[in-house]
Amino acid sequence: MRRMMRMLIMGLALGTALSGAQAQQPPAPLPNPAAEGLTGSVTAVGDWESLGIAIPAFPTDQPVPTSAEGGNTEALGRNLARVVYGDLKNNGLFKPTGPDAVPGIGYGEVTAPAFDGWRARSAEMLVQGFVKSGADGRLTVGCYLFDVALGQELVRQGYVVRPEEWRRAAHKCADMVYSRLSGESPFFDSKIAYIAETGPKDHRRKQLAIMDSDGANHRFVTNGQATALTPRYSPDYRQIAYLSYIDGRPRIYVYDIGTGQQKLVTEARGPSFAPRWSPDGRYILYSMALAGNTDIWRVPATGGESVRLTNVPGINIGGSYSPDGSRIVFESDRSGSQQVYVMNADGSDQRRISFFGGRAATPEWSPRGDQIAFTCICGNLRIAVMDPAGQNMRFLTDSWQDEAPTWSPNGRIIQFFRTERGSGQTAIWQVDLTGRNERRLKTPVNASDPAWGPVLP
Amino acid sequence: MDMTREDTFGLTVALVAHGALIVVLTLSPLGRKVEPPPQRMVVSFAAQVADQSASPKPDALARPDLAPTSGAPDDHPSPAPEPTPFARPKSGTAPPVKPEAEARPKTAAKPSHDPKPAGASRIGKDFLSGIAGVTTPGTDKVSPGDTVGAVPVASLVSAISRQILPHWKPPSGIDTDKLVVVLAWTLHPDGTLASDPVIVSQSGLTDANRAQAPVFAANAIKAVRLAARPFQLPPQAYAQWQRVRAFRFDYKLTQQEKR
Incomplete structure (x- = not known):
């Protein structure tokens, strides 16, 4: 992270008006009238300076065996701190130091840190926690955030989890730290669905896969016999809607994660694609090509009658609900080239919002409602955002081919997939809304079409 | 096609003029310095212009005026302010000092400097004895004011x-x-x-x-x-x-x- 450059801009100075009589004895502390006093200003200039955060291993009151990773609670405490460290390390805002680089702490020290020692290590923030195993095998994890400079506790949380869910406790702890220090909503305790790609370029095998937001708990969902595309988590995480070429026909299926069953959403008359859930999970939007025209349809998630929302010559595709479910942003070429349009949820009042050079595809409404992300076809394919009125367009990435943005649950980070020029290798990347913090997600194989689900309850 | 004398003359003049123009345009940037961009600096704004006399030390005791010298050369260059052409009345309305406490004899502001009242000074010997009502000699280098x-x-x-x-x-x-x-x-x-x-x-x-x-x-x-x-x-x-x-x-x- 670049060092923060700071410049001082002096503000206006308004003198305290002392009367001539008072001036006879200026050193005396004169009570100023309430309206008086100094005014001035201070301006920080430059980049965000990464906050140094120390994360020692979480101690335990007594090491007892647990089925969570590590075997006993003492080793688990170290693993918990490592997960918190990994989460905070990877978003560009913080400069954490993990349990492998700082000394351990005693159990009694968790709520009363030795601030002087941490100051000497130039840590600005300190995350401490503990882990205990209950009689029923459940784990209790405590998480505390301290401001080292001020020497005070900022926030604390505790979680009771099953041993196999121990990573969630660490993600919740990282979420607490992130929220308190950035002001944003949490997002680490969430999952990602994507398409895992293997095999040669002209004969790609595309499987549906899921993983935690940090890449852990990776799992292939489909076996790859039928090509899978464009997955989307249902808001309750129980199901994934995706496009499958079973029997060679592109149709939309809903896969139930708990049971492993999948069902066809609608027996479409033509090829259908680009499924999206409504925020309440009751409807699925999809696009269907009929007689050379593609339009957006809506069908109840439980199955039933489809309703056609667009009816304009050309290709109308995609469709992403605003967080309140009242509007839909979609892509259409009715004006001659692909552009972004907005309509009401019932299909009324369709109007174009993107008016800049180049074409725009795959718009996605932020879960916070303040931004729309899309793929700008402006020479290269680049990820860009604009506000829902189509104003303040900003590019977030500048590579050869970045496409298919999906939002983090808090609407501050965007995942997309990047195709390497020449090799055709694909990988999932993410970038924050400032465009400054970009990183690649680790996946076992090539990856495309990411879909970020909501934060787990 | 034949060229008349006038044509030849005109062509020559045009060629010479173009040549001269090229030379001028080529040479003129020489010797011009590229101005370095200005360095960033900190600027302080004072919001107000005082409508009354202001000073960092409102109750400053001004150093008393020294007698002007004339005639005999001085050992030290005189640090005194402008020579005062006329003697001031002893009762002292001039130096803006505060009359408080009891009187005390006043010495010169700088003991090292011993003005020699040689020559045609019109200031009397009693000048350096000070002004009634001043306890200590003023040494402030700033002027007093009503406010900070x-x-x-x-x-x-x-x-x-x-x-x-x-x-x-x-x-x-x-x-x-x-x-x-x-x-x-x-x-x-x-x-x-x-x-x-x-x-x-x-x-x-x-x-x-x-x-x-x-x-x-x-x-x-x-x-x-x-x-x-x-x-x-x-x-x-x-x-x-x-x-x-x-x-x-x-x-x-x-x-x-x-x-």
């Missing part, structure tokens, strides 16, 4: 700003450079906080930065707390910095960081 001047107040603000800046870390995010928070606080004479900083106002909120606004304000308050450990400010001006009524905290991205 605007420049010291600007320096106080500058000092406070400078001490807060290393601790002022606004949160990251889009549109956080649009946020502004104004704080007020009071200080003890030792430079520590007498009251916790309070938010006077906050502005610049957009849909995109609304979530950051509370953190932005909290970080500003933290910056004041960390700077007030304690603020290093001149104790004699405590009356001026005792209360900070409105201090503005903001954040500017440098141009290359705005994409």
Whole structure:
């Protein structure tokens, strides 16, 4: 992270008006009238300076065996701190130091840190926690955030989890730290669905896969016999809607994660694609090509009658609900080239919002409602955002081919997939809304079409 | 096609003129220096122009005037101000000093300097005995005034700003450079906080930065707390910095960081 450059801009100075009589004895502390006093200003200039955060291993009151990773609670405490460290390390805002680089702490020290020692290590923030195993095998994890400079506790949380869910406790702890220090909503305790790609370029095998937001708990969902595309988590995480070429026909299926069953959403008359859930999970939007025209349809998630929302010559595709479910942003070429349009949820009042050079595809409404992300076809394919009125367009990435943005649950980070020029290798990347913090997600194989689900309850 | 004499002459003139023009255009940039871009500097604004006499030390005791010398050369160059052409009456309305306490004989401002009243000085020998009512000789080099001047107040603000800046870390995010928070606080004479900083106002909120606004304000308050450990400010001006009524905290991205 670049060092923060700071410049001082002096503000206006308004003198305290002392009367001539008072001036006879200026050193005396004169009570100023309430309206008086100094005014001035201070301006920080430059980049965000990464906050140094120390994360020692979480101690335990007594090491007892647990089925969570590590075997006993003492080793688990170290693993918990490592997960918190990994989460905070990877978003560009913080400069954490993990349990492998700082000394351990005693159990009694968790709520009363030795601030002087941490100051000497130039840590600005300190995350401490503990882990205990209950009689029923459940784990209790405590998480505390301290401001080292001020020497005070900022926030604390505790979680009771099953041993196999121990990573969630660490993600919740990282979420607490992130929220308190950035002001944003949490997002680490969430999952990602994507398409895992293997095999040669002209004969790609595309499987549906899921993983935690940090890449852990990776799992292939489909076996790859039928090509899978464009997955989307249902808001309750129980199901994934995706496009499958079973029997060679592109149709939309809903896969139930708990049971492993999948069902066809609608027996479409033509090829259908680009499924999206409504925020309440009751409807699925999809696009269907009929007689050379593609339009957006809506069908109840439980199955039933489809309703056609667009009816304009050309290709109308995609469709992403605003967080309140009242509007839909979609892509259409009715004006001659692909552009972004907005309509009401019932299909009324369709109007174009993107008016800049180049074409725009795959718009996605932020879960916070303040931004729309899309793929700008402006020479290269680049990820860009604009506000829902189509104003303040900003590019977030500048590579050869970045496409298919999906939002983090808090609407501050965007995942997309990047195709390497020449090799055709694909990988999932993410970038924050400032465009400054970009990183690649680790996946076992090539990856495309990411879909970020909501934060787990 | 034949060219007439006039044609030849005209062509020659045109060629010569073009050549001259090329030479002039080629040579003219020579010797011109590329101006280096100006360096960044800190600018202080004094908001007010005083409508009354102001001084960093309102009760300054001015150094008394020294007798002008003339005639015999002096050992030292005279540090005295402008030679006064006329003697002042002894009763002393001239030097702006405060008549207080009992009288005491006054000595010269600089003992090393021993003016020799040689020559045609019209100031009497009793000049250096001082002015009735002054206890100590004035040594201040500034003029007295009715109030503390605007420049010291600007320096106080500058000092406070400078001490807060290393601790002022606004949160990251889009549109956080649009946020502004104004704080007020009071200080003890030792430079520590007498009251916790309070938010006077906050502005610049957009849909995109609304979530950051509370953190932005909290970080500003933290910056004041960390700077007030304690603020290093001149104790004699405590009356001026005792209360900070409105201090503005903001954040500017440098141009290359705005994409």
